[in-house]
Amino acid sequence: MRVLAVEDDPRIAADLKTALEAAGYRVETCADGLDAWFLGDTEDYDLVILDLGLPHMDGLSVLKKWRANGREMPVLVLTARGAWTERVEGIDAGADDYLPKPFRMEELVARARALIRRSAGRASASQSVGDLTLDTNRMSALIGGVPLSTTALEFRLLSYLMLHRDRVVPPTELLEHLYGDDDSREANALEAVIARLRRKLGPGVIGTRRGFGYFLEGDAA
Template sequence: MRVLVVEDDARIASDLKAALESAGFRVESCGDGENAWFLGDTEEYDLVVLDLGLPRLDGLTVLKRWRGNGREMPVLVLTARGAWAERVEGIDAGADDYLPKPFRMEELVARARALVRRSAGRGSALQEAGELAIDTNRMFVSLRGVPLSVTALEYRLLSYLMLHKDRIIPPVELLEHLYGDEDAREANALEAVVARLRRKLGPNVLGTRRGFGYFLEPLGPGR
């Protein structure tokens, strides 16, 4: 975990650094707003600890510029005690959390960990097979990077095949999964869906193994 500490008071800065490092973070420091802005804009941090009173460029301005540029890393703001207007302002500017000064180091570390924990584990779940990719978050399918419009049923079929892309899926299994057992469709319904999908996908994407079932190309070694 990489952390940027922006703090002009050298003593506080070194205390912060010590505490965070002993908690397992890799810490980089910076004492003025200009440099902070540059670093936060160009480097990748898992967390920024930002003091608002800075020389050369105000902390709030720095934060707003980062957010304006689409930088989304979690930012923990240090504010003066009792300045609640400043806190609201900071939060509205895009801060993820703030800590009033003075504070205990244990608390800062606890909140730093919480922020990092929360920001982790986002991002879209993208699954691929050959030239085909499917984003289960956005429910999007793309072929060679080009978005492809599929119907709900086609999507369900593709996502099931994608989930089991290491084997061949028998038609019965697909029928069972696409429709329930109750409202069973006859096998031809599935064939129709496959045909319509292939028209969109082109050749060599959705394969058939006669007598066994359907699969996504490429199917492992062998075949």
């Protein structure tokens, strides 16, 4: 999945890129209105995240031009807080959703996912590896077809492993994903979560590669 993030504040842009990549998307960023317009017009994205205040051409104009050209990818607009007119103009210009700044990254990712899925037309949001199935929309997990109750933290851990099912994920990376970088946690916290999960899941789901990290078993053992 390819995402274009148009945002001229370099810090926010970097955060966007990080968060969306963590969510498994391929992300390109762009800080200029004209560039954005060109990119959106010529490349195929599954989603565009569009800030309104941009150099050379403002976001709304960019969006309108895209739509006028028949470009129909979903666009999530970032609006200034409380600026309701912006939202109205946004709808009018063809935006699919908005998010007022400032926003929490998790929420942005959630919306992004929703938009992508909607546009994909009914593509189910669930993925499986071996006996394990995750539905990131319902935030529910199935193990061998049986519903499994997981806590938020556990579920996020599983999702992350699912997302990167093709490789072994190092503990440091998991820690960072689960807790942001505010780490004041002992490294052991992660092990505790894994242990609790394994008790629920049974054996043969979460594998360990000693010295490297964790992975989901059963994909292509």
